[in-house]
Amino acid sequence: MATKASRLALSSSNIDATGTVDSGTVDGLDSPQFLRSDANDSTTGNLGIGVSSPFADLTVGTSTAFDNGDNYITAVFQPAINGGESAGMLFGHYPASGYAKQGIFWERYTGSTGSGGRGKLHFVNRDANDTSVPTTADTRMTILESGYVGIGTQSPTHMLEIKSSGNAGQDFIKVLDSDSNQQFRVYSDSSTGEPVLRLYDTSGSAKIVLHANGVSRFEGGNVGIGTATPGQKLHVESAGTNYITTRDSTSGGIAGVICQNGSDTRGIRINSASLELYDFSAGVSRMAINSSGKVGIGTTSQATQLHVSDSATNAYSSTITKGSNHAGLTLVQNDGMNGVFFGTGGAGLGSHWSAITGSRSNNSNWATQLNFYTHPSNTSNLNDANQRMIITGDGNVGIGTTTPSVKLHVVGGGDANLYLKSDSSRSGAFLMKPGTNTVMGSVLMLTDETYRLGTAGNYHVQMNQDGETILNATGNSVGINNTSPLGQLDIVVPQDRVPLVVRSGGKSNIGYNAGHVMHCHNSISSSGVYYDVCYVSHSPNIFILGSTVQDGSAHLGGSRWCSRMYGTYGSVAHTSFGGGTRTTAMNGGAITGMGYRYLNSGGSSGSYRLQVYVTWSGSISTMEVYTTVFGNGADTLQEDN
Numbered sequence: 001m002a003t004k005a006s007r008l009a010l011s012s013s014n015i016d017a018t019g020t021v022d023s024g025t026v027d028g029l030d031s032p033q034f035l036r037s038d039a040n041d042s043t044t045g046n047l048g049i050g051v052s053s054p055f056a057d058l059t060v061g062t063s064t065a066f067d068n069g070d071n072y073i074t075a076v077f078q079p080a081i082n083g084g085e086s087a088g089m090l091f092g093h094y095p096a097s098g099y100a101k102q103g104i105f106w107e108r109y110t111g112s113t114g115s116g117g118r119g120k121l122h123f124v125n126r127d128a129n130d131t132s133v134p135t136t137a138d139t140r141m142t143i144l145e146s147g148y149v150g151i152g153t154q155s156p157t158h159m160l161e162i163k164s165s166g167n168a169g170q171d172f173i174k175v176l177d178s179d180s181n182q183q184f185r186v187y188s189d190s191s192t193g194e195p196v197l198r199l200y201d202t203s204g205s206a207k208i209v210l211h212a213n214g215v216s217r218f219e220g221g222n223v224g225i226g227t228a229t230p231g232q233k234l235h236v237e238s239a240g241t242n243y244i245t246t247r248d249s250t251s252g253g254i255a256g257v258i259c260q261n262g263s264d265t266r267g268i269r270i271n272s273a274s275l276e277l278y279d280f281s282a283g284v285s286r287m288a289i290n291s292s293g294k295v296g297i298g299t300t301s302q303a304t305q306l307h308v309s310d311s312a313t314n315a316y317s318s319t320i321t322k323g324s325n326h327a328g329l330t331l332v333q334n335d336g337m338n339g340v341f342f343g344t345g346g347a348g349l350g351s352h353w354s355a356i357t358g359s360r361s362n363n364s365n366w367a368t369q370l371n372f373y374t375h376p377s378n379t380s381n382l383n384d385a386n387q388r389m390i391i392t393g394d395g396n397v398g399i400g401t402t403t404p405s406v407k408l409h410v411v412g413g414g415d416a417n418l419y420l421k422s423d424s425s426r427s428g429a430f431l432m433k434p435g436t437n438t439v440m441g442s443v444l445m446l447t448d449e450t451y452r453l454g455t456a457g458n459y460h461v462q463m464n465q466d467g468e469t470i471l472n473a474t475g476n477s478v479g480i481n482n483t484s485p486l487g488q489l490d491i492v493v494p495q496d497r498v499p500l501v502v503r504s505g506g507k508s509n510i511g512y513n514a515g516h517v518m519h520c521h522n523s524i525s526s527s528g529v530y531y532d533v534c535y536v537s538h539s540p541n542i543f544i545l546g547s548t549v550q551d552g553s554a555h556l557g558g559s560r561w562c563s564r565m566y567g568t569y570g571s572v573a574h575t576s577f578g579g580g581t582r583t584t585a586m587n588g589g590a591i592t593g594m595g596y597r598y599l600n601s602g603g604s605s606g607s608y609r610l611q612v613y614v615t616w617s618g619s620i621s622t623m624e625v626y627t628t629v630f631g632n633g634a635d636t637l638q639e640d641n
Contacts, residue, residue, distance in 0.1 A: 086136060088122075101126040101134055118145050120154065167193040177202070189214065274300060331358075337371070353385040367393030420445075522612060522625040530597065530611040533627050549591060549614055549625050591616045591623075 086107045092100030108119040123141040126134035142150040150156030152163035164170035168190050175184035182200045189196055192213065199208040199220070207220030224230030227237040236244060248255040256269025258280060265280040274288040274296075288300045296302030298309035310327035320326045331338050339357030354374045361367040369392050373385035390398045398404030400411035410417045420427045428444035442459075444452045449465035462470040471478060479485030482492040520533045593615040614623050 090133065099131065101128065101138075103134055105136060105139075107136055120144055122154065164188065169193075276300070339371070351382055353383065355385050361393055369393055520627045520629060522627070524614055524623040524625055525621070527617075527620075528593075528613055528615045530613045531625075533596075533610040533612050534629060535609050549594070549623055590618055 086105050088103055088105035090100035090103035092102060102125045103123075105122040105124055106119055107122060121143045122136055122139040124134040124136065124138040125140050126132065126138040136154070139154055140151065142154045142156065144150075144156060148156040148159055148161065150161045150163070152165065153161055162172050164172060168188055170188040170193075171185070172188070172195075173184065173186040174182065177183055181202055181204045182198075184200070185198045187196055187198075188194065189211070194211060194213040196212070196214070197208075197210040198206045201207050201220065208218050210216045218233075222230035222232060223234050225234075225236045226242075227235055236242060244257075246255040246257060252272050254269050254271045256267050256276075256278070258265060258267035260266075263281065266286075267278055267280060269276050269278050274290040276285045276289075277287040278284075279286050285300050286297070288296045288302065290296070290300075290302065294302040294305055294307065296307045296309070298311065299307055301307075308329050317325050331340070337357045337359040339355055341353065341355045343351070343353050345351040352375060355372075357371045357373070359369060359371065361369050369390055371387050372389040374388050375382070375385045387402060388399070390402050390404065392398070392404060396404035396407055396409060398409045398411075400413070401409055420429065422428075426444045426446050428442060430439045431441035431443075432438060433440040441455050442452070444454075444459075446452065451463040452459040453461040460471065464470070477485035477487065478489050480489070480491045482490050484490075522531045522533060524531055591614060595613050597611050598609070610629065612625055612627055614625060616623065
């Protein structure tokens with residue numbers, strides 16, 4: 001065997017002496033007979049250490065047992081120079097000529113001499129096409145005494161630490177299956193250098209991508225958090241309180257969840273004002289709950305606990321068609337009654353109830369109705385509300401009844417069933433001609449408490465607060481107990497009834513250009529003085545039917561004096577009609593005379609007046625005179641007293 005340039009130090013006790021070597025080439029051998037090639041084949045040239053049959057160029061074995069029961073091959077490589085910091089072995093072709101580029105180095109920690117040889121184990125591989133040999137600078141992997149493994153770094157701080165030589169576009173880990181399909185890959189983005197993790201399916205398509213600062217995605221199936229059997233694309237499960245949190249870290253920002261179906265995009269989002277169901281396709285909020293708990297549907301400026309707003313622009317229609325021209329709030333119940341229930345009190349639970357509901361009138365037809373409910377002022381049956389009003393399918397309104405037979409049917413009440421009040425100058429009701437929108441009648445109360453009954457433009461009966469009733473025919477005939485009046489006033493009465501009683505309670509203006517009767521009243525305080533009874537506008541023929549005189553001081557009635565006279569107005573300024581005088585005993589005195597006259601002041605038209613006087617004796621302070629005048633012709637009489 002040829003002499004080697006280097007020497008191999010061995011212990012003679014570990015050498016199986018089955019061959020020979022050149023003398024002086026192996027340290028520690030007492031004789032060249034301890035080492036040889038395979039005994040059966042001296043031509044192989046294999047070297048065995050601790051084995052009797054080396055099967056390779058160098059075969060090393062041991063039977064040394066350590067405390068843990070494992071067997072180790074004892075081989076020591078120490079620095080060639082005493083005090084050096086690294087030692088190892090190289091692998092390659094012609095290593096003595098510098099063509100060995102790969103190797104394993106042990107590097108002792110600086111200053112660790114005598115401390116048990118602690119250090120790093122480097123795996124080197126030099127990339128150079130020359131005769132240079134690798135150094136620790138060519139380390140590709142390092143194993144520390146702690147077990148930390150570093151790839152691309154000689155000082156790993158984790159069990160496995162990988163460091164690339166650059167930033168962007170670096171591949172760190174790549175796992176392939178037996179068909180060379182990618183399974184797992186960790187790399188850095190080619191443009192930003194951000195780390196990316198990819199998991200692939202068997203076809204090599206990336207199904208899970210985690211990008212540190214870019215687009216991440218899960219495409220491989222359902223994702224379960226807290227569950228091994230997710231039923232949806234994302235399934236989050238826990239035994240206790242469970243939340244999914246999205247947050248915008250900026251002040252006034254928006255956070256939420258977006259859902260897409262084809263081209264439609266909607267979601268739930270939160271901003272500084274409210275939580276919203278948001279239509280991203282239309283760019284509008286569909287529902288919002290603000291910080292006060294108020295819910296807005298169609299509005300984000302809700303003023304009440306539930307505020308519904310609809311932007312529909314459909315014009316008014318007398319008919320509502322489902323899905324066509326109705327907007328707002330829709331409540332649906334399959335068969336029973338449905339509606340809105342109002343509860344107050346009861347610490348938010350409601351102890352005072354009222355409601356508005358809609359329902360079918362009965363199960364045998366398609367009629368519907370609206371029902372209005374309230375609770376009376378008592379403490380019994382607090383969970384109940386009783387029906388007070390109904391609007392039937394025919395449009396009849398019932399108050400106090402559930403079966404209204406006319407358009408407004410009111411049942412119950414105290415001294416009145418209906419109160420009408422207006423903010424204008426009159427209150428009441430206007431009546432339209434059947435089948436039209438034309439007002440033809442009215443029942444009205446005026447601000448002076450006058451009550452009127454009439455047609456559209458005129459009143460026919462007026463009742464004043466003081467009890468005065470006025471019948472205004474406005475040019476038409478009035479029949480009493482008569483449907484075909486022959487005159488302006490046609491009264492038909494049974495034979496045992498008085499047809500007409502006329503009394504005066506003050507001034508009156510009766511008629512024009514027609515026969516008429518006026519009952520006038522005078523309170524006479526001086527005996528023998530003429531008092532105006534009435535004004536006469538023309539030169540009439542007047543019938544003075546008579547006067548009734550009563551002692552005004554005693555107010556006890558007494559004897560009456562009556563005079564019947566007839567006369568026409570003449571040209572004389574003062575005309576007195578004599579009716580004679582009667583002395584009539586009264587309480588406290590006696591009437592001694594009565595007279596009438598026409599008076600024309602200055603002879604002008606419209607200044608005629610009828611006057612009366614009474615004379616008396618005794619202790620009488622006043623006389624009450626009631627005069628009945630019948631006018632005929634083109635004249636107007638007006639009482640003046």
